[in-house]
Amino acid sequence: QAIGTAVGTFTSTDDEAPAAPFTYTLVSGTGDGDNGSFTIDGAELKTAAEFDFETKNSYSIRVRTTDAGGLWYEEACTITVTDQNLAPTDLMLSAASVAENQAIGTAVGTFTTTDGEAPAAPFTYTLVVGTGDGDNGSFTISGNQLKTAAEFDFETKNSYSIRVRTTDAGGLWYEEACTVTVLDVDDIAPTVTINQAADQPDPALWPPIRFTVAFSEPVTGLEADDVILEGSAPGTPSASVTGGPTVYTISVSGMSGDGTVVASVRAGAAVDAAGNPSEASTWTDNEVDFFLQAVQPVWRFDFDGFGGHAEAGYTGVSPWQAKAGNAFGWVETLPWYFERGSAADAGWDKLRYDGQTTNPMGEPVTFAVDVLAGKQYEVMILTGDTIWNHDQQQFQVYDANGTAPPELPDLTQPLPADTQVVSVWGAAAPDSMASTWGGGTPNASAGFYRWVRFTTGALADGGGGVGTLRMKMLDRGGSSGTTVILAMDVRAVDQVVPLTLERAEPEDTTPPFSSLAADGTTADWYRGSGAAAGAVLTVTVSANVTAGWPAQYTTVTPDVDPAMFGTQIQADEDGDFAFWVQRPATLTDTSAAMEDWTVTVQESSGLARATAIQPYRAPDAQESAPLRFDFGTATSPVQKYGTAMEKSFLQVIPQTIYNATRGYGWATRVAAGDRRDN
Structure with a gap:
């Protein structure tokens, strides 16, 4: 109540008359603790403050009554504050948004009420007519919970207005308009295309046949079982899946004869981050003609990593290409893959700048290829690196249907014809300098490479006129711990x-x-x-x-x-x-x-x-000749001498390391300098 509200009227008892009129005052003494909260007007006690029942509900004052003769009496009085119900002052909704496409009856949020007077609960919530009630019909209230009465679509409408009243236990109420926002949800299914890989030969002469699968957004869950294989090629074609999360490669093997191979991806094969299942694939070219060439007099392999890295005219061999069920591939242990630079760089060399290696655990890896039996073969292996030195690399080439050579032959003794141990130096060639791939001006940054050549005896027939050649590679304690293969050519001797x-x-x-x-x-x-x-x-x-x-x-x-x-x-x-x-x-x-x-x-x-x-x-x-040495750099000209300057000094560069065969060279590493061509 407001200050100055009348509380009550004083009266006095006096046996002597006439005693009136009486005068009333607030005085000090026992019980005067709340005198300051009141005033006296004549005989009427009035408030001097606004009282709150919940804060304090009992006050004590001391009052004196004085008669006309000046005599007085005083005592303490107690004033009680009574509780009074007030209307709620605010209304809140715990969550004011809901995702689109939700079912009718979806909970939006919970109402709570602000009411300074208690007890006010429980509160009753209702949708009422008034300002902001335009979308009341799209919602219902159950208890204190707001629920949807329609399915919302963000693209159609994304903001709704309702008017809500909260009523307390005493029947007093408060109401206001509330806004509910509809949230946009990714409800678009990923699309997917499948086509033969850009570098897939068509017609294909050997498996695997590769297809590129491209989704419209990142997805998960694509498995081999999601690939539908059709076409006229006989056998039991099977698919493997690599890559992701947007672009995948499908590799198909297992064809046993000539025909077509057609690949597609079923609907629902993968899901996006929002859980939307993908659509069925579309395509412009998802059919490859296949002509079985299980054995050939000539094979040219590029040991690359991923689609598009195979050199033209070569068959790409991925690090997961298994021999089982195929004309060529890795036997048991798979190799590791490496790449120097980026395939997107100008001048990136597909044959030399990526390859496969033995693993750092020291395990050998073996590659096998089917060929025509009864023929002798030359096997050319390209090894090298633009960066790392690879020394003590052991390669072995032998008939899979014959006796395998010892895996660890004695390197202090002459090696058999089926085994070679070679070194290549990407960082620095100890015997010489690096050279360009195609001849001309030397370029030390191009690395150092070597073709290793084997000649086999006539291969045994493993059945059906087919022989199998194996290439095993192993590190024999070199500095890098790995042996590298970049490419391999297998050809019958009569094809050279x-x-x-x-x-x-x-x-x-x-x-x-x-x-x-x-x-x-x-x-x-x-x-x-x-x-x-x-x-x-x-x-x-x-x-x-x-x-x-x-x-x-x-x-x-x-x-x-x-x-x-x-x-x-x-x-x-x-x-x-x-x-x-x-x-x-x-x-x-x-x-x-x-x-x-x-x-x-x-x-x-x-x-x-x-x-x-x-x-x-x-x-x-x-x-x-006299021992004449020219100490220079890898690209420096070598000093000449003789009548017609037909003789050259022995060139010594920082990488010329001493060995007994050469008979000269540096005992320790040195640096190089070049002053006006030495």
């Missing part, structure tokens, strides 16, 4: 095209070539013909050994200066080619008077080849 090769200077066109002094300085000129126009050829000159990979090399160059090991040269438009060979400084057998070295020129993967024997003899005192 012969090239012509002759030594042009000093002139000797009839093999075997006449012997030359192994003086370590003179460069001799060789030439040949019969290559394809513009073909890239690899040239090596190596000492013959009883078996296995040659133990020593000399240097080769397309333009005599500077020299390099195992260079690549390029044939001209007529298929002719030429190169220079620097003579070795020593023979492999330092006690021998003569030693045969092999000059090999071959198209990089062995499509065509020429070989010739070049004998070198230990020079006599007259032929022996």
Whole structure:
């Protein structure tokens, strides 16, 4: 109540008359604690404050009554505050939003009421007419809970207004308008297309056949069972799924004959983040013609990782390509995959810049391929790296239907013809410098690569005229702990095209070539013909050994200066080619008077080849060259000497590390400097 509200009227008892009129005052004394909360007007007690029952409901004052003669009486009085019900002052909805597409009766939120007077509960909530009641019909109230009376669609309408009244136990009420927001929900099913992979040969001659599946958004749950395989190719085609979450690769194998392979993806195969199942696939080209080529006289494999990385003319081999049920693939343990740079980079080399390796746990990995039985095969393995050194790499090539070679042969003894241990140096080539892939100017950043060649005996028939060749690779304790394979060519010996090769200077066109002094300085000129126009050829000159990979090399160059090991040269438009060979400084057998070295020129993967024997003899005192060394960098020109400047100093670069075969080199690593071409 307001200040000044009358509480009551005082009267006095006095036996002596006349005593009136009486005067009433608030005085100090026992019971005067709340005197300040009241005033007296004549005989009427009035409030001097606003009282709240819940805060304090009893007050004490001390009052004196004085008669006309000045005599008085006083006592303490108690005033009680009575409780009074007040209307609610506010209304709240715990949640004012609801997702679209929910069923009728979905709870939106819970009402609560603010009411300063108690007891006021329970409160009753109702939808009422008034400002903001436009969407009352779309909702109901059950107890204190607001529920939907319709299914909402965000795209149609996303905001609703209702008017709600809350009534307390005493019948007093409060009402206001409330806004309910409809939330947008992802209710669009992912779409999906399936087409043959961009680099999938069509017609395909061997499995797997790859299809690219592209969803409109990231999804999960796609499995092999979701792929529908149709077409006329016989057998038991089966699919495997890799990739995601938006683009997947479907690989199909198991065809046993010629026909078509058609792939699609069923509806509901995958779901997006909102749980929407995908639609059935659409396509523009999801059919591939398949002609079974289980065995061939020629295979060309690019050991890549993912779709689109296979070099043109090569069959891509993924690290999960299993031999079981296929013409080729990995046996049991699978390899690891690596990639240097990015396939999106300009000039990215599909053949060299990705590959597969043994795993760091030291386990060997074995690759097998079916071929025609009864033939001899040449197997060319490309190994190398742009970054890492890979030394002590062991490769073995053998007949799967014959006796496997010992897995760990004694490396101190001559190796059998089915086993080679090689090293490649991506960071720094210890015997020479790195060279470009296609010949020309050396480029140390291109890394160091090597083709390793095997020749098998006639392969046994494993049934149906089919033989199986196996390639096992293993690290034999090298610095990187891994052995690398980038590509492999398998071809019957009768498929190799012969090239012509002759030594042009000093002139000797009839093999075997006449012997030359192994003086370590003179460069001799060789030439040949019969290559394809513009073909890239690899040239090596190596000492013959009883078996296995040659133990020593000399240097080769397309333009005599500077020299390099195992260079690549390029044939001209007529298929002719030429190169220079620097003579070795020593023979492999330092006690021998003569030693045969092999000059090999071959198209990089062995499509065509020429070989010739070049004998070198230990020079006599007259032929022996002085030990003249040019200390430079990998790209520095090498100093010349002699009457016609026909001899070269022995080049020493920071990577020329001492070994007993060479007989000279650095005992420790050194740095390099270049001042105006040395």
